[in-house]
Amino acid sequence: xxxxxxxxxxxxxxxxxxxxxxxxxxxxxxxxxxxxxxxxxxxxxxxxxxxxxxxxxxxxxxxxxxxxxxxxxxxxxxxxxxxxxxxxxxxxxxxxxxxxxxxxxxxxxxxxxxxxxxxxxxxxxxxx
Amino acid sequence: xxxxxxxxxxxxxxxxxxxxxxxxxxxxxxxxxxxxxxxxxxxxxxxxxxxxxxxxxxxxxxxxxxxxxxxxxxxxxxxxxxxxxxxxxxxxxxxxxxxxxxxxxxxxxxxxxxxxxxxxxxxxxxxxxxxxxxxxxxxxxxxxxxxxxxxxxxxxxxxxxx
Numbered sequence: 001x002x003x004x005x006x007x008x009x010x011x012x013x014x015x016x017x018x019x020x021x022x023x024x025x026x027x028x029x030x031x032x033x034x035x036x037x038x039x040x041x042x043x044x045x046x047x048x049x050x051x052x053x054x055x056x057x058x059x060x061x062x063x064x065x066x067x068x069x070x071x072x073x074x075x076x077x078x079x080x081x082x083x084x085x086x087x088x089x090x091x092x093x094x095x096x097x098x099x100x101x102x103x104x105x106x107x108x109x110x111x112x113x114x115x116x117x118x119x120x121x122x123x124x125x126x127x128x
Numbered sequence: 129x130x131x132x133x134x135x136x137x138x139x140x141x142x143x144x145x146x147x148x149x150x151x152x153x154x155x156x157x158x159x160x161x162x163x164x165x166x167x168x169x170x171x172x173x174x175x176x177x178x179x180x181x182x183x184x185x186x187x188x189x190x191x192x193x194x195x196x197x198x199x200x201x202x203x204x205x206x207x208x209x210x211x212x213x214x215x216x217x218x219x220x221x222x223x224x225x226x227x228x229x230x231x232x233x234x235x236x237x238x239x240x241x242x243x244x245x246x247x248x249x250x251x252x253x254x255x256x257x258x259x260x261x262x263x264x265x266x267x268x269x270x271x272x273x274x275x276x277x278x279x280x281x282x283x284x285x286x287x288x289x290x
Contacts, residue, residue, distance in 0.1 A: 016250050024250075047215040081251045084212055087175040087219075104250040121152075122144050122232040123209045 001113035003128075010040075013108035015077060015101035018086045027101065029108065036072035042114060042127035046080045046088035056092060063097035074098045079106040079126045103127070129241035132260060136267045138168075141236035143205060143229035146214045155229065157236065158265065164200035165263045167286055170242060170255035174208045174216035178278050183257065184220060190283035191225035197290040199261075202226045207234045207254045231255070242272065259286050 004010065012030045019025050032038065041059060043051035056076060059066075063074050074097055078085065082102040089100040103109050109127040116128045132138065140158045147153050160166065169187060171179035184204060187194075191202050202225055206213065210230040217228040231237050237255040244256045259281040261269040269289035271280040 045209060045211055047211040080212070081173060083173055083175040083251075084208070087215070091215075102250065105247065105252055119233065122230060123211075124233060 001110065003113040011108070011111040013103075013111050015075075015103055015108060016082045017099070017101050018082055024082060032073055032075065032099075037070050038073040038075060039066065039071055040075045040077060042109065042112075043076065043078045044116060044118060044126040044128070045123055046078050046084050047091075051078070052088075052091065056098070059098050060092050060095045063095075067097060076100050077103050077108065077127065079103050079109055079124075129238065131241040131256075131272055132267055132270055134267050134270050137265050138260070138262055138267060139236070139239040141231075141239050143203075143231055143236060144210045145227070145229050146210055152210060160201055160203065161262055161265055163264050165198050165261070166201040166203060167194065167199055167259060167261055168203045168205060169259040169281060169286075170237065170240075171204065171206045171257060172244060172246060172254045172276075173251055174206050174212050175219075178257075178276070179206070180216075180219065182278055183282065184226070186283035187226050188220050188223045190287060191223075193287065194283065194290070195225060197287070199290070204228050205231050205236065205255065207231050207237055207252075257281050259283075261286055261289050 014026045016026050043055055059074055066074055076098055080102055081104045085100045085102040106125045109115050114128045116126050118126050142154045144154050171183055187202055194202055204226055208230055209232045213228045213230040234253045237243050242256045242258055244254050246254045258272040260267050271285050273281055
């Protein structure tokens with residue numbers, strides 16, 4: 001699949017997360033994004049250095065500013081399971097708006113054409 | 129592959145972890161276990177409730193007792209990457225002896241015949257919950273759970289086998 005590009009319609013897909021009552025929820029990407037302006041950013045792995053120290057914090061800090069410009073959702077996706085995403089999200093206690101959603105089997109990442117093979121680093125297929 | 133059983137020789141394999149200098153290391157299972165008494169216990173997933181709240185803490189608490197009975201290594205393996213295992217290990221700050229090793233592609237779990245398909249829960253192929261006592265590479269006790277229970281693989285269960 002060619003990587004997603006400007007002008008494309010994002011594919012539909014399902015991502016998962018644990019809600020405030022620790023219930024596993026599945027959410028449709030289109031239901032989050034239809035009719036709105038959203039940002040989806042992908043990271044190769046929860047708890048990896050660049051993702052944790054640089055990429056995510058930028059979005060946590062700028063979330064208010066992004067919202068003030070009309071962005072309804074800021075979504076972080078990674079090829080990790082929802083347990084790991086929940087634990088990782090907790091390491092950003094100051095986060096108010098970024099949603100951490102799990103693409104556990106890399107299905108949505110594949111639909112976006114954005115897989116990255118990190119098997120030689122012991123991580124398997126991840127997101128670019 | 130049939131599940132590992134008492135009397136079997138554990139397979140050779142490679143697990144990974146980050147050392148104290150945050151360097152990624154690969155370690156051979158046989159190099160850790162040859163000529164020694166070791167416990168290897170497996171969990172379905174880092175940061176999952178039973179693993180984090182019950183299974184691992186038992187081994188962290190009983191590690192000294194296990195060591196006093198001649199156990200040289202207490203190894204926790206999971207089908208997670210080493211970044212996740214490192215972060216998970218940090219949630220047990222009182223841990224002194226349990227090694228958290230990553231079987232990121234489930235290769236060693238497969239070699240043990242202990243895979244568990246949790247794709248319907250969004251976790252993919254993982255490890256069954258188990259604990260094995262190994263002496264000089266030979267399995268002396270194999271406590272393997274079926275499904276999601278936690279009935280025979282705790283540190284207390286393994287202590288009984290020592």
